[in-house]
Amino acid sequence: MNVVWQLVLIIMAINITYVSLTTVRFILMIKGLSLYASLLSVIEIFVYIMGLSIILNNLNSPCNIAAYCIGYGIGVFLGSLIEERLALGYLTAQVIIDSDDDTLVKVIRGQGFGVTSWIGDGRDGKRLVLDVLTKRNRQKELMTIIDEKSPHAFVVFHEPKTFKGGFWLCKMR
Numbered sequence: 001m002n003v004v005w006q007l008v009l010i011i012m013a014i015n016i017t018y019v020s021l022t023t024v025r026f027i028l029m030i031k032g033l034s035l036y037a038s039l040l041s042v043i044e045i046f047v048y049i050m051g052l053s054i055i056l057n058n059l060n061s062p063c064n065i066a067a068y069c070i071g072y073g074i075g076v077f078l079g080s081l082i083e084e085r086l087a088l089g090y091l092t093a094q095v096i097i098d099s100d101d102d103t104l105v106k107v108i109r110g111q112g113f114g115v116t117s118w119i120g121d122g123r124d125g126k127r128l129v130l131d132v133l134t135k136r137n138r139q140k141e142l143m144t145i146i147d148e149k150s151p152h153a154f155v156v157f158h159e160p161k162t163f164k165g166g167f168w169l170c171k172m173r
Contacts, residue, residue, distance in 0.1 A: 025037045117129065
């Protein structure tokens, strides 16, 4: 069996690129950025056709097929890393602390986050409940603030698809 390693690497690189682009395009569609997803799909399908023509013309080697499969797996992983770096969209954090002290609310607002708070009833008494809206790329920053000011807080993140009005409406204008 004669393996052309250069061809194996080309097949892997094309598939890594294709699958990474597919992952990012899919995320863009989910986030409602259909124009960007459409533009990216043009590049994606070009890379796909190039890769497919190469692999179909070289099915004589199991190494080429393995390269295609390995490239696909690496592409999925790389695409998810790219999406994580892009951090598109918004998150809502529900933060529950075992105190009615509003220091955390003031600190979070002071850092530019939108916060709505109220007193809730927990199993062991009153709790301060905060709803915090943030861009996804500021999630770690928000968690750092919460960990520093209220290390025992209970935090749940949700990803809203759409929202209307409030603090963010003013910030976006």
